[in-house]
Amino acid sequence: MFDNIGGKLKTVAQVSTVIGMLASLVIGVTLAVLGMVPTGLIIAGVGCVCSWLASLTMYGLGELIDETARNREVNEKILACLTGAQPAASTAESAASTAESAAAPIAATQPPDTPVAPVSLPKKRLEDLVWRCSKCSSLNDVALTACRFCKKSRE
Numbered sequence: 398m399f400d401n402i403g404g405k406l407k408t409v410a411q412v413s414t415v416i417g418m419l420a421s422l423v424i425g426v427t428l429a430v431l432g433m434v435p436t437g438l439i440i441a442g443v444g445c446v447c448s449w450l451a452s453l454t455m456y457g458l459g460e461l462i463d464e465t466a467r468n469r470e471v472n473e474k475i476l477a478c479l480t481g482a483q484p485a486a487s488t489a490e491s492a493a494s495t496a497e498s499a500a501a502p503i504a505a506t507q508p509p510d511t512p513v514a515p516v517s518l519p520k521k522r523l524e525d526l527v528w529r530c531s532k533c534s535s536l537n538d539v540a541l542t543a544c545r546f547c548k549k550s551r552e
């Protein structure tokens with residue numbers, strides 16, 4: 398129910414803007430038909446502008462949440478590349494714990510006697526994990542064939 402909350406907020410913002418504009422237009426036109434032309438025009442105009450303005454905050458918040466989720470996902474993948482570890486199973490981990498695991502020295506996970514491989518190279522390169530959308534520049538999982546945000550297909 399609360400998955401993809403950023404996307405839902407943006408959808409709600411768009412829908413409520415359209416509804417608000419339509420309601421303003423209907424009321425304005427009705428008043429104009431009833432003979433109150435100036436009042437009707439003002440209500441239609443002001444109503445449309447107010448509907449749009451009211452949606453900006455909600456849409457912006459949705460965009461912010463989307464962007465944060467995107468960043469967290471990319472961070473986890475970068476982290477996984479750097480440490481050679483698998484991405485954390487829980488994507489709900491806080492940024493604090495992510496930072497904590499980033500700060501943990503990689504060598505500490507290896508017993509002292511184990512001959513250390515020349516360099517603990519990342520098991521996967523970043524390009525093998527994500528691809529960048531050519532339209533909106535978002536990073537997407539390689540499992541996706543189309544951009545999560547603008548739905549443009551991968552080229």
Ligand SMILES: [Zn+2]
Binds near residue numbers: 530532535544545547
């Ligand atoms: Zn895109």
